[in-house]
Amino acid sequence: MTLAMNEILSVGRLGLRGDGIAQTPAGDVFVPYSLPGETVRAVRDGERAQLVEIITPAESRIAPICPLFTRCGGCAAQHMSESLYREWKRRQVETTLERAGIAAPVADIIDAHGAGRRRVTFHARREGAGMLVGFMVARRHDLVAVPACPVLAPGLARAPAAAQLVANRLGGSNKPLDIQVTASEAGLDIDIRGHGPAGEKLRLSLTEAAERLDLARLSMHGEIVVERRPPQQRMGKAMVAPAPGGFLQATAAGEEAIGALVLAALPAKVKRVADLFAGCGPISFRLAERAQVLAVESDKAAILALTRAASTTQGLKPIASEVRDLFRRPLLEHELNGFDAVILDPPRAGAEAQARRLAAAKTPTVIYVSCDAGSFARDAAILIAGGYALEGVTPVDQFRYSAHIELVGVFRRAKKS
Structure with a gap:
């Protein structure tokens, strides 16, 4: 497929996934992070394009709240005004x-x-001598480190550091991991996926990590390694401790x-x-x-x-x-x-x-x-x-x-x- 460099596009509307859509003689072109009414310079590859420059910004464009916006794939719409977003x-x-x-x-x-998201999943992979922990890069399988995330609830403020420590304890397996962290009324509840069964030595190491991090519970693939306090959630009149990694x-x-x-x-x-x-x-x-x-x-x-x-x-x-x-x-x-x-x-x-x-x-x-x-x-x-x-x-x-x-x-x- 031929790649057209530095093409000028006029964005007319938003797609369902938040991409700006420009009409061209060859069909619609999707330009991530662009907005209706904008003129942009983009690198086009078929029906998709990579935003290079905003030539004429829309009145509905606002400054993102996170410095990782457009790199981290977690958010698609921090650049939209409230009215356009809704x-x-x-x-x-x-x-x-x-x-x-x-x-x-x-x-x-x-x-x-509300106060923000109360659960988050970090991805962890070995990079060199250490473990990289973060979120997926937008539209790629690479990871970007996330020291803090503004859409998370205050109860997850320690989640990135906790996920990093847990990943470090598991780095010897060289396996890609998913580390789900949930804020509960008793503290952080962590469930690890991707590692496989843990031997006694690793379980002891993870138990020590849970103590050090003051976790409510730590589990692997839904199996509890240590529960120091029931990680309860209020649901109406009830106090419920969801299953490890549960919805x-x-x-x-x-x-x-x-x-x-x-x-x-x-x-x-x-x-x-x-x-x-x-x-x-x-x-x-x-x-x-x-x-x-x-x-x-x-x-x-x-x-x-x-x-x-x-x-x-x-x-x-x-x-x-x-x-x-x-x-x-x-x-x-x-x-x-x-x-x-x-x-x-x-x-x-x-x-x-x-x-x-x-x-x-x-x-x-x-x-x-x-x-x-x-x-x-x-x-x-x-x-x-x-x-x-x-x-x-x-x-x-x-x-x-x-x-x-x-x-x-x-x-x-x-x-x-």
Whole structure:
């Protein structure tokens, strides 16, 4: 492919991933870190280009908050004004629904950044005699060291240094590592992936590191090496210690916002609710303040964390739980018909198999929490074809400056006259 050097491009709009898009006779060209209305100089390679110079900046351009912006791949939008940023993220949801032929009102975006992200994954690789710890470089597989990150919650201020110390203890394996650090009410909770089983000598070294760092817990591949204090998270009235490396919403504010949207969408007279893909219970515990709950999740460790917390939490209606793979064994129509509402909170792949069963069931309300607008749109089309109406969609932004957006959609089955 021929590389055109120093081409002048006029940026007309933003793409879903945050790249500026310039129209040319040869087709659209995507220019990362450029904005609508800008004239830029770029190195073009096919439909992608590398920004070289901003000739005419847009009024919507602002100074980034991090000196690593454009090098570190964690953020895509620190250069956007607040109004452009919010409209870009909301438009992602609108465009995805429109492409799927789904008409539904999309509310203003909810800013759920709060105090910042409470979990982060560092990558670690051997470089020379030491271990390099950081984030991936934008659109490359190289690493950039990150001594501090402005989008993290204050509880993760020590996370880069902690990840570096842990990586140093594991450097002898010469394996690339993922080090997930989560801020809990008891301190840092670290789970290491990529190393493989640890021998007794390494476990002792890691235990000493946990003491030195005053960690709440340290684990490898989900197996606890040492737990000095339960790394609890507050979920409604409950205090939950998630499984090592287990799923957790990115920000506490995001979890609160999603929970509030789910509760607000419940029918007025709700008695029984199913929380599918329940994880360790961030939505279940909030639901149980109003209704009996069936929490279903494929991860046994997550369900164990949920049931432990439920057994010690006062003021809740009963929470039943079931370990079940909803991709292979979705709840069937006769199981679904006894619920006043069903909540879906699946991973990025969505919940196609479960949506098909819901489309054939009689459940009056379905509340769908999604981290991927594309899989949501696919599943929404299934529910709509089955007789549901999509009442509305609310975008929730807990990944500030990234292209990632969450959403909550509310479906109602029309009552027969």
